[in-house]
Amino acid sequence: xxxxxxxxxxxxxxxxKRIMLECSQTKGHDRMYWYRQxxxxxxxLIYYSFDVKDINKGEISDGYSVSRQAQAKFSLxxxxxxxxxxxxxxxxxxxxxxxxxxxTQYFGPGTRLTVL
Amino acid sequence: xxxxxQPNSMESNxxxxxxxxxxxxxxxxxDYIHWYRQLPSQGPEYVIHGLTSNxxxxxxxxxxxxxxxxSTLILHRATLRDAAVYYxxxxxxxxxxxxxxxxxxxxxxx
Numbered sequence: 001x002x003x004x005x006x007x008x009x010x011x012x013x014x015x016x017k018r019i020m021l022e023c024s025q026t027k028g029h030d031r032m033y034w035y036r037q038x039x040x041x042x043x044x045l046i047y048y049s050f051d052v053k054d055i056n057k058g059e060i061s062d063g064y065s066v067s068r069q070a071q072a073k074f075s076l077x078x079x080x081x082x083x084x085x086x087x088x089x090x091x092x093x094x095x096x097x098x099x100x101x102x103x104t105q106y107f108g109p110g111t112r113l114t115v116l
Numbered sequence: 117x118x119x120x121x122q123p124n125s126m127e128s129n130x131x132x133x134x135x136x137x138x139x140x141x142x143x144x145x146x147d148y149i150h151w152y153r154q155l156p157s158q159g160p161e162y163v164i165h166g167l168t169s170n171x172x173x174x175x176x177x178x179x180x181x182x183x184x185x186x187s188t189l190i191l192h193r194a195t196l197r198d199a200a201v202y203y204x205x206x207x208x209x210x211x212x213x214x215x216x217x218x219x220x221x222x223x224x225x226x
Binding site for chain 2: 004031033035041042043044045048050058059090092094103104105106107108109110
C-alpha cells in the first residue's frame with residue numbers, strides 16, 4: 001500500500017463549486033504539505049502544517065484553505081473554484097527536522113483538477 | 117530562500133554517466149543541497165542531499181564544490197527510467213518547505 005495517498009486522483013468541476021482534496025499518510029510523519037504544479041513548471045507550495053495544531057501559508061495560498069484533522073490527514077479546499085486553479089495537486093509529508101533525520105519529503109501520486 | 121540555477125534540459129545516452137549541474141552562488145552556511153526528481157506522471161521523489169562533503173547513495177552521487185556555490189548530481193549509468201525532471205533545492209537546517217525551481221529535464225536515448 002502507498003504511504004501517501006490522495007483522493008480523488010482526477011476531478012472535473014465547474015466554476016464556483018466547492019472542492020475538497022484529501023491526503024492521508026501512513027508514515028507517521030508530523031509535517032504535511034500541499035503543492036500545485038502547472039504544465040511545464042515546478043511545484044509551488046500552497047500550505048503546510050508541522051503538526052495538528054499548526055497551519056502555515058505557502059507561496060500561493062489565496063483561494064485555498066486547509067484542515068489538518070489528524071496527524072495522518074491533511075485536506076485542501078477550494079471554496080469557490082475558478083479555471084486558473086486547474087492544475088496538478090500534490091500532497092507531501094516529512095518527518096521533523098533534527099539530529100539524524102533527513103527531513104526527506106515523500107509525495108503522493110497527485111490529483112489532477114480541472115475547473116471548467 | 118537562496119536560489120538555484122539549472123539548465124532547462126540535457127540529453128544523455130543510455131548506460132553513460134550523466135552530470136547535472138546546479139549553481140547556488142547565494143547559498144548560506146547552513147543550507148543543505150537537496151535533489152529531487154519527478155518521473156513522468158508521478159510526484160517528485162528524493163534523490164540525495166548533502167552539506168559540504170560529496171555524498172553517494174544507491175541512486176546517485178552528489179559532488180559539492182569546495183566553495184559550495186555549485187554542485188553536480190551524477191548518475192553513473194543512465195537508464196531509460198532515469199528520464200525525468202531533476203530539481204536542485206536549497207533547504208535550511210530546520211527543514212520544512214521545498215522551493216522548487218524549473219529543474220532540468222533529462223532525456224535518455226537508447
